[in-house]
Amino acid sequence: MSILPYIDIGLALLVVGIAGTTIAARDQFAAVVGYVAYGLLLAFVWIRLYAPDVALTEAAVGSGVTGVLLITAGKRLGALKNPAPEAQPPLTLKLLIGVLAVLVAGALGAAILLLPDPPPSLAPEAAAAADSAGAGLGNPITAVLMSYRSFDTMLEKLVLILAVVGVWSVGADKAWGSAPAELRQPKATAPMVFLAQMLAPVGMLIGIHIFWTGANAPGGAFQGGALLAAMWMVIMMAQLAKLPRIDAQWLRVALVSGPAVFLIFGLAGEVTAGSFFAYPHSLAKPIILFIEAFMVLSITAALPMLVAGPPSERPDR
Amino acid sequence: MITLLNVFSITAISAGAFFFFAGTVGLLRFPDSLSRLHALTKADTLGLGLVALGLLPRADSALSALKLIVIWALVLLSAASTAQLIGRALRQSRR
DSSP states (O other), X not given: OOSXXXXXHHHHHHHHHHHHHHHHOOSHXXXXXXXXXXXXXXXXXXXXXXXXXXXXXXXXXXXXXXXXXXXXXXXHHHHSOOOOOOOOOOHHXXXXXXXXHHHHHHHHHHHHHTOOSSOOOSHHHHHHHHHHXXXXXXXXXXXXXXXXXXXXXXXXXXXXXXXXXXXXXXXXXXXXXXXXXXXXXXXXOHHHHHHXXXXXXXXXXXXXXXXXXXXXXXXXXXXXXXXXXXXXXXXXXXXXXOOOOTTOHHHXXXXXXXXXXXXXXXXXHHHHTSSTTOOOGGGHHHHHHHHHHHHHHHHHHHHXXXXXXXXXXXXXX | OHHHHHHHHHHHXXXXXXXXXXXXXXXXXXXXXXXXXXXXXXXXXXXXXXXHHHHGGGOSSHHHHHHHHHHHHHHHHHHHXXXXXXHHHHHHHHO
């Protein structure tokens, strides 16, 4: 008899329980903490489903970076003056909202319950395609991401850049071009500086390792990039490095470098391999790693900029 | 020899699990944030250290054993630092 099914059931109950608490929490901070815990538990679920790649992404991005983003957003919202309590919405509106919510939930549930058996899957096709084009990559996930659905992967990075542009464009006209406000005010404390000095070098090494090992084992550009981004945030929180001005040339080049390099190689594939976003068979692995290196750079630049927020108009900068 | 190593693993991991349990009880039962912090960091660092120690003889290779130690060291570093940060924030909010 194995104990694993019981662990799985316990894990599932925990995830559902935490999800419920997160939604029901009246306090903003408690909800964010619940969300982070939910993400970490979800990472365990992915590990139990034999998807360590997804688990890494969930832990790094879904829980870690999003958690920081939500905490910062919550702090900024809390700093705003409380708006006057609005009048209660009328009962008909509440009912309408409830009915619509039930409809959406019902449609989603029906879609899952009415799946044909066996469910339609692109997995065999993707595996076959990844085998041919992602030759030399031991990790089929990376092969699928970078070769079978490379266009989607590039667009995902574009979405990140669009999000950064969106955040920046919320800043005041006067502040345009200046740096975002410091992540930690007014001054970093000694433990924070110590943590950054000790953790950042090791964390950067691990981030690069996760990217590099992604070719053959669980890992990859997004996971490695998220870790590097976290290290950059830690350094900026300890004020060991200043936040960059948003009109800095190097920052903008770093932001677009991932999708740009991806697109250049994709277009080159038309000539060298006979199709858009195809790679010559013998060079597939070095090309994929080369593109991924720039994607890591883009992600490392984009995620902290999302957290840092719009440029601030303080006169001292 | 194998039995001896197994006994060592089981003892260390059980002791680690006990410290996790004690830390959790402290986290739930202690009256104020500073004591809860004390329970959490002390018990968790020791608990994880014992679990890692118990897993060392079961590692496939020297490299994975090293990874276990690195994981423990990283948790040690971040737990100790964040405990300091939280403690400082508590003291400032009390003033």
